[in-house]
Amino acid sequence: MNQLLHPGRTTAHNPLADDGDELRFCSTCAFGSVCLPAGVDKTALRELHMLVEHVGPYHAGDHIFSVGERFAAIYAVRAGMVKTRQIDDEGREQVLGFHLPGEMIGLNAIHPEKYPCAAVAVDTAYVCRFSFPALATLATKIPGIQQQLFRLLSADIGKAAQLAGDYSADERLAAFLLDIAARYAARGFAPAEYRLAMPRGDIANYLRLAAETVSRVLRRFQDHGLIRVDGRDVTLNDQAALRQLARNIPHA
Amino acid sequence: MPLPQFDSAIILRYDVAGPRYTSYPTAPQFDSGFGEPELRAAAHASNEDPIPRPLSLYVHVPFCLSPCFYCGCTRIITRDRGKAVIYLEHLYREIELTAPLFDRDRPVTQLHFGGGTPNFLDAQQMSELLDSLSRHFTFSRDAEREFGIELDPRHCDGDYVRMLAANGFNRISVGIQDFDPEVQRAVNRVQSVEQTRTVLQAARDAGMRSVSVDLIYGLPLQTVEKFARTLREVIELRPDRVACYAYAHLPERFKGQSQIDAADLPDAATRLTLLGLTVRMLTDAGYRYVGMDHFALPADDLVRAQDAGTLQRNFQGYSTHGNCDLIGLGMSSISHIGASFSQNARDLISYYAKLDSGRLPVARGLALSDDDAIRADAIQRLMCHGMLDIADFEARHHLDFGVYFAQSLERLRALEQDGLVALDPARITIAPRGRFLLRVVAMCFDAYLAQPAPSEVRYSRAL
Numbered sequence: 001m002n003q004l005l006h007p008g009r010t011t012a013h014n015p016l017a018d019d020g021d022e023l024r025f026c027s028t029c030a031f032g033s034v035c036l037p038a039g040v041d042k043t044a045l046r047e048l049h050m051l052v053e054h055v056g057p058y059h060a061g062d063h064i065f066s067v068g069e070r071f072a073a074i075y076a077v078r079a080g081m082v083k084t085r086q087i088d089d090e091g092r093e094q095v096l097g098f099h100l101p102g103e104m105i106g107l108n109a110i111h112p113e114k115y116p117c118a119a120v121a122v123d124t125a126y127v128c129r130f131s132f133p134a135l136a137t138l139a140t141k142i143p144g145i146q147q148q149l150f151r152l153l154s155a156d157i158g159k160a161a162q163l164a165g166d167y168s169a170d171e172r173l174a175a176f177l178l179d180i181a182a183r184y185a186a187r188g189f190a191p192a193e194y195r196l197a198m199p200r201g202d203i204a205n206y207l208r209l210a211a212e213t214v215s216r217v218l219r220r221f222q223d224h225g226l227i228r229v230d231g232r233d234v235t236l237n238d239q240a241a242l243r244q245l246a247r248n249i250p251h252a
Numbered sequence: 253m254p255l256p257q258f259d260s261a262i263i264l265r266y267d268v269a270g271p272r273y274t275s276y277p278t279a280p281q282f283d284s285g286f287g288e289p290e291l292r293a294a295a296h297a298s299n300e301d302p303i304p305r306p307l308s309l310y311v312h313v314p315f316c317l318s319p320c321f322y323c324g325c326t327r328i329i330t331r332d333r334g335k336a337v338i339y340l341e342h343l344y345r346e347i348e349l350t351a352p353l354f355d356r357d358r359p360v361t362q363l364h365f366g367g368g369t370p371n372f373l374d375a376q377q378m379s380e381l382l383d384s385l386s387r388h389f390t391f392s393r394d395a396e397r398e399f400g401i402e403l404d405p406r407h408c409d410g411d412y413v414r415m416l417a418a419n420g421f422n423r424i425s426v427g428i429q430d431f432d433p434e435v436q437r438a439v440n441r442v443q444s445v446e447q448t449r450t451v452l453q454a455a456r457d458a459g460m461r462s463v464s465v466d467l468i469y470g471l472p473l474q475t476v477e478k479f480a481r482t483l484r485e486v487i488e489l490r491p492d493r494v495a496c497y498a499y500a501h502l503p504e505r506f507k508g509q510s511q512i513d514a515a516d517l518p519d520a521a522t523r524l525t526l527l528g529l530t531v532r533m534l535t536d537a538g539y540r541y542v543g544m545d546h547f548a549l550p551a552d553d554l555v556r557a558q559d560a561g562t563l564q565r566n567f568q569g570y571s572t573h574g575n576c577d578l579i580g581l582g583m584s585s586i587s588h589i590g591a592s593f594s595q596n597a598r599d600l601i602s603y604y605a606k607l608d609s610g611r612l613p614v615a616r617g618l619a620l621s622d623d624d625a626i627r628a629d630a631i632q633r634l635m636c637h638g639m640l641d642i643a644d645f646e647a648r649h650h651l652d653f654g655v656y657f658a659q660s661l662e663r664l665r666a667l668e669q670d671g672l673v674a675l676d677p678a679r680i681t682i683a684p685r686g687r688f689l690l691r692v693v694a695m696c697f698d699a700y701l702a703q704p705a706p707s708e709v710r711y712s713r714a715l
Contacts, residue, residue: 007655007656008651008652008653008654008655008656008657008658009649009650009651009652009656196302199297199299199300200299200300200301200302200304201299201300203302211355211357212355212357214302215302215303215304215357216357218302218303219303222303229301229302229303231301232301232302234302
């Protein structure tokens with residue numbers, strides 16, 4: 001990916017997981033931590049790596065998988081942003097989540113063996129594809145993989161609960177900004193400065209707010225010095241104040 | 253910013269042809285590969301920022317009642333006021349097609365009418381046009397909004413100015429060029445001080461926030477003495493802003509200019525003296541040199557924005573509302589939406605034809621690359637603030653300045669030898685004697701100048 005940069009550019013706008021190799025995962029990968037501490041032998045590790053396939057680039061709007069498609073793999077975002085979404089009976093889109101580099105998608109398809117949602121690139125995105133039958137077989141050999149899968153699954157279930165309550169627009173947006181920051185921080189990226197690549201309509205949809213409300217609240221946050229927004233780049237200037245606003249939302 | 257230092261020898265040495273950088277990339281780089289689908293996509297994307305930018309509307313009225321011979325604007329000379337009726341029908345159609353592309357929660361904080369001669373439209377036409385714009389877009393109610401119009405005082409009276417104020421305009425810009433009768437006859441624009449005073453006074457009485465006048469140096473028959481008289485008369489009128497442009501004689505490009513006898517044009521030395529005189533007289537009278545062709549009183553928004561570091565450069569020169577998406581309406585208008593520039597058809601026949609078939613009248617444009625946007629920011633900072641902080645710039649654009657701009661820095665070092673800029677590891681600063689040669693500094697960052705220019709590009713000279 002670095003060869004895409006003009007000489008002198010130090011990083012791309014979107015953080016990219018550094019590329020792994022045969023024995024090393026991208027440092028951001030959800031599976032990166034599995035093997036090393038567990039002391040997995042190199043043959044097993046090599047096997048795990050061999051079932052990982054680098055896919056992309058996907059461009060904004062491209063599907064990584066679609067609703068109802070037969071479940072065959074889970075994915076990890078390598079670069080860019082991916083959103084998951086469902087279409088309700090009236091044909092309206094419901095955004096389920098945004099996935100950053102290092103995060104997994106497709107976990108919720110394991111049981112029905114069909115993807116219950118679609119995964120769509122928000123901007124130029126690259127992903128790693130983990131063929132699921134192969135991963136499941138390997139999991140029986142490497143206990144660390146099994147445990148990591150369970151961990152990822154339970155974290156995924158907890159995520160959706162966050163917005164179900166009766167929260168104000170300020171609370172939702174403060175929690176949303178902090179959540180993205182925490183997820184970037186968890187993967188070693190700068191937490192206070194990031195790019196919101198998704199359209200504001202998607203943020204609004206995800207938070208169940210009107211697009212104008214999203215902008216109005218963000219502008220007010222900006223006027224009060226909590227954040228600074230420049231195009232799609234956001235800087236969190238006062239995380240303490242945002243946490244205070246979001247204090248009623250669990251896990252915020 | 254340091255006070256400008258007028259150094260004739262240096263200015264003369266750098267009197268080279270170059271763009272004025274009201275945009276980067278400059279208009280000659282626009283091409284017909286950018287059309288309606290690209291413009292729609294740019295508008296759609298611009299609605300989707302977390303906080304979408306406010307809007308700036310530019311409305312072009314291309315008609316003039318008589319030709320001023322120096323003029324290089326896209327305009328149509330006619331005494332047939334009926335032409336405005338057909339034009340307005342199409343302009344309304346364009347407004348109806350364009351406005352829905354932009355979300356209604358994006359306020360119009362800047363509106364500008366240019367020409368041609370915007371006051372070619374009569375009072376009723378102007379009121380109706382304003383009414384249509386305010387119904388299709390969301391006009392800001394903020395006192396800081398800037399609604400301006402260019403006026404030709406020869407065809408304008410106090411009532412017209414009061415009508416404009418009642419319709420929300422708070423800024424006027426008035427063409428003068430030169431008050432000397434001989435010069436005025438030579439350029440076919442005879443306009444008395446009194447006519448000008450009437451319009452300016454009416455604007456002030458109507459509570460307008462700022463009045464601005466345009467002058468031109470380098471016109472036929474201009475002399476230092478006569479231009480000094482014009483400047484004294486202008487200073488007495490006390491406009492908030494004065495723009496003094498250099499006349500560029502390019503009759504092969506602007507046909508109207510062939511009416512000017514090249515033998516009547518002041519020579520290079522005189523032009524330089526005229527510029528020096530303008531700078532001295534205006535600054536002595538309390539005006540601040542903002543940059544390029546622009547001067548303003550210290551209390552004016554332009555100077556305050558420059559002091560606050562919020563000044564921006566755009567198609568109107570300098571602006572306090574630069575952080576807007578600019579929507580150009582009317583024949584030949586330029587839009588700047590998100591990372592794109594686009595321009596409407598430049599003649600009435602094509603402009604009307606596109607609208608008659610239900611299409612947006614865009615004819616050409618450009619989607620900015622990352623590199624374009626980075627260079628545009630560098631040019632913007634130097635032209636508006638006279639300074640570029642390297643660490644800040646590197647953080648903003650994720651780059652190593654010394655590597656990314658190795659070529660530009662090499663060119664700048666030559667300018668540093670002549671005292672136009674100061675380079676140190678932390679910043680690039682425009683030196684006092686470089687303030688009149690901003691475009692020469694900007695040219696160091698222009699990636700397109702190194703390439704063969706598209707055909708028919710002729711830039712006017714820096715001086």
